[in-house]
Ligand code: IPE
Protein backbone atom coordinates (compact mmCIF):
# COMPACT_ATOMS: atom_id res chain seq x y z
CA UNK A 393 0.00 0.00 0.00
CA UNK A 394 1.29 3.47 -0.89
CA UNK A 395 0.37 5.26 2.32
CA UNK A 396 2.24 8.41 1.40
CA UNK A 397 -0.22 9.23 -1.36
CA UNK A 398 -3.11 8.83 1.12
CA UNK A 399 -1.77 11.49 3.49
CA UNK A 400 -3.61 14.79 3.61
CA UNK A 401 -0.62 17.13 3.84
CA UNK A 402 -2.83 20.07 4.84
CA UNK A 403 -3.80 18.24 8.03
CA UNK A 404 -0.52 16.79 9.31
CA UNK A 405 0.00 16.30 13.03
CA UNK A 406 1.96 19.34 14.22
CA UNK A 407 4.26 17.09 16.20
CA UNK A 408 4.84 13.33 16.28
CA UNK A 409 6.49 11.70 19.30
CA UNK A 410 8.02 8.24 18.91
CA UNK A 411 9.02 5.60 21.45
CA UNK A 412 11.59 3.62 19.47
CA UNK A 413 11.34 0.22 21.12
CA UNK A 414 12.35 -3.34 20.27
CA UNK A 415 16.02 -3.10 19.27
CA UNK A 416 17.06 -5.77 21.75
CA UNK A 417 14.40 -8.25 20.66
CA UNK A 418 15.22 -7.60 17.01
CA UNK A 419 18.89 -8.43 17.68
CA UNK A 420 17.89 -11.57 19.57
CA UNK A 421 15.71 -12.67 16.66
CA UNK A 422 18.81 -12.34 14.46
CA UNK A 423 20.99 -14.25 16.94
CA UNK A 424 23.06 -11.16 17.72
CA UNK A 425 24.01 -9.01 20.73
CA UNK A 426 21.66 -6.16 21.70
CA UNK A 427 23.93 -3.44 20.31
CA UNK A 428 23.48 -4.93 16.84
CA UNK A 429 19.80 -4.01 17.17
CA UNK A 430 20.63 -0.49 18.30
CA UNK A 431 22.89 -0.04 15.27
CA UNK A 432 20.12 -1.15 12.94
CA UNK A 433 17.77 1.17 14.78
CA UNK A 434 19.82 4.09 13.45
CA UNK A 435 18.74 3.13 9.91
CA UNK A 436 15.12 3.43 10.99
CA UNK A 437 15.83 6.86 12.46
CA UNK A 438 17.34 7.92 9.15
CA UNK A 439 14.35 6.60 7.19
CA UNK A 440 11.78 8.20 9.50
CA UNK A 441 13.55 11.58 9.52
CA UNK A 442 13.77 11.44 5.73
CA UNK A 443 10.07 10.55 5.45
CA UNK A 444 9.08 13.30 7.88
CA UNK A 445 10.99 15.79 5.74
CA UNK A 446 9.38 14.52 2.52
CA UNK A 447 5.84 15.23 3.72
CA UNK A 448 6.72 18.53 5.43
CA UNK A 449 6.27 17.53 9.06
CA UNK A 450 7.43 20.28 11.44
CA UNK A 451 8.33 18.43 14.67
CA UNK A 452 9.33 14.88 15.58
CA UNK A 453 10.61 13.82 19.00
CA UNK A 454 12.42 10.50 19.31
CA UNK A 455 12.86 8.76 22.67
CA UNK A 456 16.46 7.61 22.36
CA UNK A 457 17.52 7.03 25.99
CA UNK A 458 15.45 7.24 29.16
CA UNK A 459 16.45 8.09 32.71
CA UNK A 460 15.62 4.47 33.55
CA UNK A 461 17.90 3.17 30.77
CA UNK A 462 20.93 4.18 32.90
CA UNK A 463 20.20 1.03 34.91
CA UNK A 464 20.95 -1.25 31.95
CA UNK A 465 24.21 -3.24 31.89
CA UNK A 466 27.24 -0.93 31.76
CA UNK A 467 28.45 -2.31 28.43
CA UNK A 468 25.11 -1.61 26.75
CA UNK A 469 24.97 1.94 28.13
CA UNK A 470 28.54 2.62 26.98
CA UNK A 471 27.83 1.19 23.52
CA UNK A 472 24.68 3.32 23.20
CA UNK A 473 26.59 6.49 24.14
CA UNK A 474 29.30 5.62 21.62
CA UNK A 475 26.67 5.00 18.96
CA UNK A 476 25.11 8.35 19.76
CA UNK A 477 28.40 10.20 19.32
CA UNK A 478 29.26 8.49 16.02
CA UNK A 479 25.73 8.85 14.62
CA UNK A 480 25.48 12.55 15.42
CA UNK A 481 28.88 13.33 13.96
CA UNK A 482 28.13 11.26 10.80
CA UNK A 483 24.70 12.77 10.24
CA UNK A 484 25.25 16.52 10.72
CA UNK A 485 26.04 17.11 7.05
CA UNK A 486 22.92 15.22 5.98
CA UNK A 487 20.76 17.09 8.51
CA UNK A 488 21.98 20.39 7.10
CA UNK A 489 21.39 19.23 3.53
CA UNK A 490 17.83 18.29 4.45
CA UNK A 491 17.24 21.56 6.32
CA UNK A 492 16.67 19.69 9.63
CA UNK A 493 17.18 21.49 12.94
CA UNK A 494 18.35 19.33 15.85
CA UNK A 495 17.26 19.88 19.45
CA UNK A 496 17.44 17.77 22.59
CA UNK A 497 15.42 17.35 25.76
CA UNK A 498 16.55 15.51 28.87
CA UNK A 499 19.33 15.76 31.43
CA UNK A 500 22.22 16.45 29.05
CA UNK A 501 24.60 17.07 31.96
CA UNK A 502 24.36 13.39 32.83
CA UNK A 503 25.70 12.32 29.40
CA UNK A 504 29.41 11.65 28.87
CA UNK A 505 31.37 14.77 27.96
CA UNK A 506 32.07 13.76 24.35
CA UNK A 507 28.33 13.15 23.77
CA UNK A 508 27.46 16.63 25.06
CA UNK A 509 30.16 18.22 22.92
CA UNK A 510 29.00 16.40 19.77
CA UNK A 511 25.38 17.30 20.44
CA UNK A 512 26.17 20.94 21.13
CA UNK A 513 28.13 21.11 17.89
CA UNK A 514 25.27 19.58 15.89
CA UNK A 515 22.64 21.82 17.54
CA UNK A 516 24.72 24.91 16.79
CA UNK A 517 25.42 23.82 13.22
CA UNK A 518 21.74 23.15 12.41
CA UNK A 519 20.15 25.99 14.40
CA UNK A 520 19.14 28.09 11.38
CA UNK A 521 17.48 25.23 9.47
CA UNK A 522 13.80 25.83 8.86
CA UNK A 523 12.42 22.42 7.82
CA UNK A 524 11.79 19.60 10.27
CA UNK A 525 12.80 20.03 13.92
CA UNK A 526 14.20 16.73 15.16
CA UNK A 527 14.14 16.51 18.95
CA UNK A 528 16.15 13.74 20.63
CA UNK A 529 15.02 12.78 24.12
CA UNK A 530 18.23 11.76 25.86
CA UNK A 531 18.54 10.83 29.51
CA UNK A 532 14.94 11.98 29.52
CA UNK A 533 12.00 11.09 31.68
CA UNK A 534 8.82 13.03 32.11
CA UNK A 535 8.86 12.86 35.91
CA UNK A 536 12.41 14.25 35.88
CA UNK A 537 11.31 17.09 33.57
CA UNK A 538 8.25 17.95 35.68
CA UNK A 539 10.27 17.83 38.91
CA UNK A 540 12.80 20.21 37.38
CA UNK A 541 10.00 22.57 36.34
CA UNK A 542 8.48 22.54 39.85
CA UNK A 543 11.89 23.33 41.37
CA UNK A 544 12.43 26.26 39.00
CA UNK A 545 8.99 27.65 39.75
CA UNK A 546 9.59 27.28 43.50
CA UNK A 547 12.85 29.25 43.22
CA UNK A 548 11.03 32.09 41.44
CA UNK A 549 8.40 32.21 44.18
CA UNK A 550 11.05 32.16 46.91
CA UNK A 551 12.87 35.05 45.22
CA UNK A 552 9.65 37.04 44.97
CA UNK A 553 9.63 36.92 41.15
CA UNK A 554 6.35 34.99 41.02
CA UNK A 555 3.15 34.74 43.08
CA UNK A 556 1.54 31.33 43.77
CA UNK A 557 -1.72 32.43 42.16
CA UNK A 558 0.18 33.23 38.96
CA UNK A 559 0.76 29.50 38.47
CA UNK A 560 -1.41 28.22 35.64
CA UNK A 561 -1.08 25.63 32.86
CA UNK A 562 0.66 28.09 30.55
CA UNK A 563 3.25 28.92 33.20
CA UNK A 564 3.94 25.26 33.88
CA UNK A 565 4.36 24.66 30.14
CA UNK A 566 6.91 27.44 29.86
CA UNK A 567 9.00 25.64 32.50
CA UNK A 568 9.06 22.36 30.61
CA UNK A 569 11.91 21.70 28.19
CA UNK A 570 9.41 21.51 25.35
CA UNK A 571 8.26 25.11 25.82
CA UNK A 572 9.02 26.04 22.19
CA UNK A 573 7.49 22.85 20.77
CA UNK A 574 3.75 22.18 20.20
CA UNK A 575 2.29 19.19 22.06
CA UNK A 576 2.49 15.92 20.10
CA UNK A 577 -0.75 15.18 18.30
CA UNK A 578 0.35 11.63 17.59
CA UNK A 579 2.44 9.26 19.72
CA UNK A 580 3.82 6.13 18.08
CA UNK A 581 5.30 3.19 20.01
CA UNK A 582 6.86 0.22 18.27
CA UNK A 583 7.45 -3.36 19.45
CA UNK A 584 3.97 -4.19 20.72
CA UNK A 585 4.37 -2.69 24.19
CA UNK A 586 1.30 -0.71 25.23
CA UNK A 587 2.83 1.72 27.68
CA UNK A 588 4.23 5.24 27.90
CA UNK A 589 7.43 4.55 29.91
CA UNK A 590 7.70 8.00 31.48
CA UNK A 591 7.60 9.88 28.16
CA UNK A 592 6.15 13.40 27.74
CA UNK A 593 3.36 12.76 30.28
CA UNK A 594 2.17 16.37 30.42
CA UNK A 595 2.52 16.96 26.68
CA UNK A 596 0.56 13.87 25.55
CA UNK A 597 -2.53 14.75 27.60
CA UNK A 598 -4.60 14.78 24.38
CA UNK A 599 -2.36 12.91 21.92
CA UNK A 600 -3.64 10.11 19.73
CA UNK A 601 -1.81 6.89 20.61
CA UNK A 602 -0.63 4.46 17.93
CA UNK A 603 0.91 1.12 18.87
CA UNK A 604 2.48 -1.19 16.32
CA UNK A 605 3.93 -4.69 16.66
CA UNK A 606 6.87 -3.81 14.41
CA UNK A 607 10.23 -3.77 16.15
CA UNK A 608 12.04 -0.45 15.78
CA UNK A 609 14.82 -1.70 13.41
CA UNK A 610 12.07 -2.89 11.00
CA UNK A 611 10.20 0.43 11.14
CA UNK A 612 10.57 2.63 8.04
CA UNK A 613 9.11 5.82 6.67
CA UNK A 614 6.31 3.72 5.09
CA UNK A 615 5.25 2.72 8.61
CA UNK A 616 5.35 6.38 9.64
CA UNK A 617 3.09 7.24 6.70
CA UNK A 618 0.70 4.43 7.67
CA UNK A 619 0.49 5.79 11.23
CA UNK A 620 -0.28 9.27 9.91
CA UNK A 621 -3.04 7.94 7.62
CA UNK A 622 -4.51 6.12 10.63
CA UNK A 623 -4.29 9.33 12.71
CA UNK A 624 -6.08 11.32 10.03
CA UNK A 625 -9.07 8.96 10.12
CA UNK A 626 -9.70 9.60 13.80
CA UNK A 627 -12.14 12.08 15.26
CA UNK A 628 -10.43 14.13 17.97
CA UNK A 629 -13.19 15.31 20.26
CA UNK A 630 -11.35 17.12 23.10
CA UNK A 631 -14.24 16.48 25.48
CA UNK A 632 -16.94 17.60 23.07
CA UNK A 633 -19.58 15.41 21.45
CA UNK A 634 -19.27 14.21 17.90
CA UNK A 635 -22.34 16.28 16.98
CA UNK A 636 -20.79 19.46 18.36
CA UNK A 637 -17.77 18.97 16.14
CA UNK A 638 -19.92 18.71 13.04
CA UNK A 639 -21.69 22.02 13.65
C1 IPE B 1 14.83 0.56 22.42
O1 IPE B 1 15.03 -0.80 22.25
C2 IPE B 1 16.12 1.34 22.53
C3 IPE B 1 16.40 1.86 23.87
C4 IPE B 1 15.62 1.77 24.91
C5 IPE B 1 17.66 2.55 24.03
P1 IPE B 1 15.27 -1.76 23.50
O2 IPE B 1 16.73 -1.80 23.77
O3 IPE B 1 14.43 -1.35 24.64
O4 IPE B 1 14.80 -3.14 22.91
P2 IPE B 1 13.94 -4.26 23.66
O5 IPE B 1 12.73 -3.60 24.23
O6 IPE B 1 14.82 -4.83 24.72
O7 IPE B 1 13.62 -5.25 22.59
Ligand code: IPE
Nearest residue numbers: 411412413455456457458589
Ligand atom coordinates in the same frame (compact mmCIF):
# COMPACT_ATOMS: atom_id res chain seq x y z
C1 IPE C 1 11.55 3.27 26.42
O1 IPE C 1 11.91 1.99 26.07
C2 IPE C 1 12.72 4.18 26.31
C3 IPE C 1 13.24 4.38 24.96
C4 IPE C 1 12.69 3.99 23.86
C5 IPE C 1 14.46 5.15 24.89
P1 IPE C 1 12.26 0.89 27.18
O2 IPE C 1 12.51 -0.38 26.48
O3 IPE C 1 13.34 1.40 28.06
O4 IPE C 1 10.90 0.85 28.01
P2 IPE C 1 10.33 -0.22 29.03
O5 IPE C 1 11.34 -0.34 30.12
O6 IPE C 1 10.17 -1.52 28.29
O7 IPE C 1 9.04 0.32 29.49
Ligand code: MG
Nearest residue numbers: 413414415416
Ligand atom coordinates in the same frame (compact mmCIF):
# COMPACT_ATOMS: atom_id res chain seq x y z
MG1 MG D 1 12.55 -1.83 25.21
